[in-house]
Amino acid sequence: MYTFGIRARGFRARLLRWYGRHGRALPWRRTRDPYRILVSEVMLQQTQVARVVPAYGRFLRRFPTLRALARAPLGHVLVQWSGLGYPRRARDLHRAARLARGRLPTDVAALDELPGIGTYTAGAVACFSTGAPVAFADTNIRRVLGRVLLGRTATEREAVEIDAALVPRGDAARWHHALMDLGATVCVTRAPRCDACPVFEPCLAKGTDASPATRRQAAFATSDRRVRGAIMRILAERRAATLPTLRNAIADHRVARLVAQLSEEGLLSVRGERIALPGLRRARASRS
DNA sequence: AATACGGGGAG
């Protein structure tokens, strides 16, 4: 159990005051509908806010309710998702909508059971839809809480424990939004803007380069991911294709193998010659 | 604990 005492109290008050002036007005902060919150949280997994904002509006116009999403064929959902990356997020969101049977849970344990919802997303949806003082931590919260109170980025476990000790009982959603906004706009990973920070004074990391040692990212140019993405993009554009069409468009020897893999993952369907997004009828496989 | 998983933007 963390008891940070005076440092934590000053931190909390300053952060909330700063949020009142500098917090971002984001579309998903205007609702308590757990479905809309969930859509935003899933879109925001490993994806920056600026790219989610337009996608979020489009998606909700197309699938305004949990039931509308559950009723739609996965292929239509994937078309809406196209360009956002990680299409399995869309697949899992769609599965979660069907599993929820018309009503999304708002407690952490039940949310965590649903596909594509892990510890962070379960906590965030529960907190933002009910206002309950649930502790959770994303990458921003880990960095902000860690730097201020530990002098370095916290692990998720550490951050959640600190958060549990600090989250204001009656203002939990604002508190977490404030932490994330500070992390996204001031207390950023690489070159933190400490000169503009409302919690510089109590911060244990001030003046230090508090970034964690980074691990080398796998080479992307030659990875399967790029080819998988190209396959999914083409199918979203044309609705259906044949293997020769895909190979002609992509020119990579892995196309056939990755089509099979995507099929195994339920992200596309193969019936005879026809390769298409799942659940779409009628459309013929286009030839190039 | 490590790895795969997209795509766009910043440095």
Place this chain on the structure above:
DNA sequence: CTCCCAGTATT
């Protein structure tokens, strides 16, 4: 080109 981003599931 590398690192980063409101992470999750799998091994």
